[in-house]
Amino acid sequence: MLDSPRFALFVSLLLTVSAYAEELVLTGGDRLQGTITEHSSASVTLEHSVLGTLSIPMDKIKTIDDRKPAAYFAPSPAPATVAGEETSPPTKSAADDTPVEPPIEAEPPKKEWKGSFNLSGSYNTGTSENASLFLQLKFGRDNEVEKTSISTFYRFASANNETNQSWYNFTLDQIWKLPTLDTRWDIFGDLQFDWSEQNSWQQRLAAHVGGQYPLLTMDKKSDPDLWFDSLILNGRIGAGPRKEFAGTDTDVVAEGDLGGNLTWDFTDKHGVVASASYLPDLTDFGLYRVDASLNWKMKLDGFDGLALQIGIQYQFQSEVARDDKNYDLLTTVGLSYDF
16 A cells, blocks of 8 residues: 555645646747747747657747746846835745846837838949939838738939830739738738839739748758858749730730749848739730849938848740830949838
8 A cells, every 4th residue: 555645745745746747839830838948038848748858949940838938937026015114135045046047028019010212323234224223111020820911112204305214013912821821821912003104005904813832941950061151942823814904905914923033031131022923814825024123122220210221123024016126124322221
């Protein structure tokens, strides 16, 4: 027969361990129960009854015991004192000599939307050949559920009191992530409007919807031998309508969208963002468009938010009016400001 005092002590210890077990919910939805033995601003060390010692990055933890990590590790508020009473220092025990890791300070909430303004000089060849002023404004957000990018630019040039470049563009790119599904696919939708006095089509409206898939994902956290910080390459396939309001074909055209986008961060100071799309007419594959861009951004030391930016934009259309050229190549050099 079991010794009753020892059995009671054993049950008491089991209850104590269970009472102090924390439940971690990860950003992917997984749940882990165990005892937190160490923590820092970067990671949490968890003792799991089956998996053993686990080191979990702080940014992969959604909640700890139904609280955000910053709130869970925040220091307890000091006890209130009655007005007019002096508080005496607490009696120091032998345990007070043990060094205690300072609590993690709660980080200020991050802005959901971020913006960027670009002022550049540009040189254009194709439909028109000139040096022009390039203005661009961007807004974007990226969370666990969706990613939104809104941008607009205006190009302007004149010579001999005549305007020889006037081009306005508005682009909306939306990605819907699928965190609850066991898939790496995302759903994308985009909308683009162009207005150009020098092109035969003058105004063009295009929209597409389809799927996006990560073809290549690399980062220094998972591979410390990389010479760059991170690289993400996504492929896209979709379709949608296009409408031109002048030129050779003003009917609504169904066109495909086959392409991809690249984000390549060399360091936290500079990196490259690029995209390319092949847009065939789905009723006549001999007719197509190509739309591509590349931007290299280098942050300037000592100037918060300010960066040098070099960009290339290329557009090609297989069929245009006789007096129009079927391509535009734009290079830009200027400064951008992130806010």
